Amino acid sequence: MDSILPGQNKWFVLLCVGIGAFLSSLNSSLTSTILPIIEHSLKTTLSQSEWIVLIYLLIMTVTLIPIGRLSDLWGHRKIFMFGFVLFTCSSILCGYSSNFFTLILGRALLAFGGSILLSVGPAIITTTFSSEERGKALGIQALMTYIGLSLGPLFGGSITQFLGWHFTFFISVPFGLGGFILAFLYVKDINVTSVKSIDIRGMVFFAIAMTAVTILMNGASITSSYFILLLIFILMVLSFILFFHSERKARSPMMPLSLFRIRDFGFGAMGAAFNYLCFYLTLFIIPFYFDQVLHSSAMETGIIFTITPFIMMICSPIVGALSDRLGSRIFSMTGMGFSILSLLLFGIMAKTTSSIAFLLLILGLICAGLGTGVFAAPNNSAIMGAAPKDYQGVASGVVATFRNIGMIAGTTIGGSLFSFMLLILSKKDIPAEQAFLSTFSTIMWVGAVFGIIGFICSFSMNKSRSSM
Numbered sequence: 001m002d003s004i005l006p007g008q009n010k011w012f013v014l015l016c017v018g019i020g021a022f023l024s025s026l027n028s029s030l031t032s033t034i035l036p037i038i039e040h041s042l043k044t045t046l047s048q049s050e051w052i053v054l055i056y057l058l059i060m061t062v063t064l065i066p067i068g069r070l071s072d073l074w075g076h077r078k079i080f081m082f083g084f085v086l087f088t089c090s091s092i093l094c095g096y097s098s099n100f101f102t103l104i105l106g107r108a109l110l111a112f113g114g115s116i117l118l119s120v121g122p123a124i125i126t127t128t129f130s131s132e133e134r135g136k137a138l139g140i141q142a143l144m145t146y147i148g149l150s151l152g153p154l155f156g157g158s159i160t161q162f163l164g165w166h167f168t169f170f171i172s173v174p175f176g177l178g179g180f181i182l183a184f185l186y187v188k189d190i191n192v193t194s195v196k197s198i199d200i201r202g203m204v205f206f207a208i209a210m211t212a213v214t215i216l217m218n219g220a221s222i223t224s225s226y227f228i229l230l231l232i233f234i235l236m237v238l239s240f241i242l243f244f245h246s247e248r249k250a251r252s253p254m255m256p257l258s259l260f261r262i263r264d265f266g267f268g269a270m271g272a273a274f275n276y277l278c279f280y281l282t283l284f285i286i287p288f289y290f291d292q293v294l295h296s297s298a299m300e301t302g303i304i305f306t307i308t309p310f311i312m313m314i315c316s317p318i319v320g321a322l323s324d325r326l327g328s329r330i331f332s333m334t335g336m337g338f339s340i341l342s343l344l345l346f347g348i349m350a351k352t353t354s355s356i357a358f359l360l361l362i363l364g365l366i367c368a369g370l371g372t373g374v375f376a377a378p379n380n381s382a383i384m385g386a387a388p389k390d391y392q393g394v395a396s397g398v399v400a401t402f403r404n405i406g407m408i409a410g411t412t413i414g415g416s417l418f419s420f421m422l423l424i425l426s427k428k429d430i431p432a433e434q435a436f437l438s439t440f441s442t443i444m445w446v447g448a449v450f451g452i453i454g455f456i457c458s459f460s461m462n463k464s465r466s467s468m
Contacts, residue, residue, distance in 0.1 A: 009186050010128050014137055016182035017124055018144030020080070020117030023087055023175050025145040027110065028056070029152030029309065030168050032283050033302055034160045036291040041165060042100045050415035053284065055104050057411060058214045059111035060118070061404040062207045065255050068119040068397020075189040076124050081180055083116025088176030095169035106169075115400075117179075122396040124187060126384050138384070139320015139377040146312035146373065153309075157302025199250035205243035206254065212236035217412040255398060256391060264328070264386040267460045268379050269398055271332055273406035274454025275379075278339040279372045280410030281447040282308070282346065285418065285440065286365075292436055307362065311369025312376075320377030328382035332458035335375025340451035342367035347444035350437040375458075382461060410447070418443055 031038075032053060039049040071079045090113055094106035122138065129137040159168045212235050247253040260266040290301040319331050345364035349357045380399055387395030418439055425435035 012182060012186040013124060013128050014140060016080075016179055016187060017121040018141050019175055019179035019182065020083065020121050021141050021145040022148040023172055023179070024114040024118055025148030025309075026152045026155070026175075027091070027114065027148075027169075027172060029148065029150075029283065029305075030156035031056075031107075031152075033153040033156040033287055033305060034165050034168060035284075036287055037160055037165050038103075042103070044100055048100060050284075050411065052103060052107060053411050054214060054408065054415075056107045056111040056114070057404050057408045058211065059108050060115040061214075061401055061408060062210050063112060063115040064119045064401040064404065065206070065394060065397040066203045067116055068123065068400075069254050069394045071120045071123060072391070072394060076120050076127070077183065077187045077189040079116055080120045080124065080187060081183045083113050083120065084176050084180035084183060085113075087113030087117060088173055088180070089113075091169045091172040091176065095166050097166070118400045119397040122380065122384060122399065126396070133324070136317070136321045136324060138380050139317040139323075142316040142320060142373075142377040142380070143313055145376075146309045146316055148309075150306050150309035150313050153302035153305040155302070157297070157299040161297060161299045199246060199252060199254045202243055202246040202250060202254040205239045205246055209236055209239035209243055212239060214408055214412075217408070217416065255394060259387060259391065259395065259398065262386045264382045264461050265395070265398075267457045268328075268332070268383040268386070269402040271336065271375075271454050271457035271461070272379055272383075272399060273402040273409070274450050274457060275336060275339055275372060275375050276403045276406030277410040277413070278343060278406075278447055278451045278454070279368065280407040281414045281443070282342065282364075282368050282410075284411045284414035285443060286346075289361075289440060293433065304362075305365070307365040308369040311366055312373030315370060315373040316377050319374050320381065323378035323381055327462075328378035329458065329461045331374050331378035332382070332461060333455060335371050335373070335379075336451060336455040336458050337371075338367045338374060339371030340448050340455065342371055343444045343448040343451060347441045347448065350441035350444070379458070409450075413443060413446060417446070 035049055035052065038044075038052065067079065087110060090106055090110035094103060094110060097103035097106055121141065125137050125141060155171055156165075156168050159165075159171070212232050215232055216229065216236060244257070247255060247257050260269070286305065287301055290296040290304070294300075296304070323331050342364045345360050345367060349360035349364060352360065383399050384395055421439040421442065422435055425438065426432075430438070
């Protein structure tokens with residue numbers, strides 16, 4: 001597929017898509033970094049604070065594939081522009097939140113806007129750049145993502161310390177306005193499919209199923225009734241059965257199951273889920289280590305935590321360009337290897353003396369950055385290159401959905417399982433810090449096991465370079 005736009009214009013398109021990725025990642029890392037501060041300010045529990053992150057991931061997971069499919073049907077441009085408008089307005093709402101429930105509402109709307117930007121963005125890139133430039137372009141988009149991840153902790157820590165956590169959400173406003181203007185001027189509508197229908201039933205069943213999964217994974221923070229949890233489990237099973245049945249019968253399925261028979265698509269999507277599980281496990285738990293063990297200020301946490309996305313920012317465009325020539329499989333495997341190593345280092349860190357622990361912390365943050373920085377762009381390029389042209393939007397949504405499933409799983413392991421283990425240890429009269437470190441170490445080992453499964457998925461991908 002040749003480049004559709006003139007040489008100069010396509011780079012403005014890439015900048016526009018990059019701003020969308022930047023905004024989503026900035027908001028994600030910014031919120032995770034200051035989560036302990038928000039918890040103290042709003043007087044919430046760890047389980048409630050977990051939902052400030054989870055509601056964002058849940059809404060995105062439920063909406064990414066439908067929005068990707070709708071963008072194939074209605075055009076990428078108008079939906080992408082609406083994403084910038086919604087994201088900007090939702091950021092303002094979050095900034096003015098004065099209680100937990102208002103913040104949750106703002107985060108939910110913010111997630112819907114972010115879902116639009118993330119699901120449509122890669123499709124715009126893939127229909128704008130040739131296969132010879134796709135890995136490079138997706139690598140630059142990933143670079144913008146990692147710039148957001150890099151600046152999030154720094155901005156979040158600094159602004160929170162001097163102005164309060166509310167002001168951290170307002171920094172998204174000028175970027176949202178700039179992205180909207182670029183989309184209006186340079187993004188063109190491209191007719192990618194002649195099909196003008198969508199499987200509404202499939203959308204509904206998928207939304208119910210994914211919501212039930214997330215509630216079950218975090219049931220302890222919602223209800224203590226086993227009967228209610230059993231009903232939610234039955235609802236989840238029935239919804240998935242009805243979803244798969246609907247997708248097989250639909251003339252224009254929301255998520256064509258045949259895509260998963262494509263080797264790079266299926267294993268690539270699964271690998272992305274496990275890679276982001278490892279990353280978000282780190283992203284969610286490490287700030288609490290800074291707060292409860294190192295007793296760092298918000299600014300100190302932000303500065304040190306910037307190491308991970310800074311490494312991602314450096315290696316992503318380089319690896320993305322190399323994958324155009326060398327293929328994606330080797331880089332996906334290498335990235336998963338670094339993710340596993342980072343979790344092992346964090347697990348050992350919690351069992352060592354303070355001086356060695358800090359060295360292991362830095363090494364772990366570096367390896368975490370290499371893990372996702374080396375993995376993401378080549379893996380995305382392989383998936384998008386394997387998807388048929390008519391399904392670029394939905395393929396983009398599937399990639400983002402599996403990525404978010406990994407984020408939800410990582411956050412859940414980091415929150416619910418962590419809280420459960422701490423509760424058990426607290427009944428044994430173990431000192432609080434010792435209980436925290438013991439639980440921290442165990443959670444990291446559990447994450448490493450999931451990382452090994454992700455490595456197997458990456459190993460199962462094709463060795464040759466994908467092309468459209």
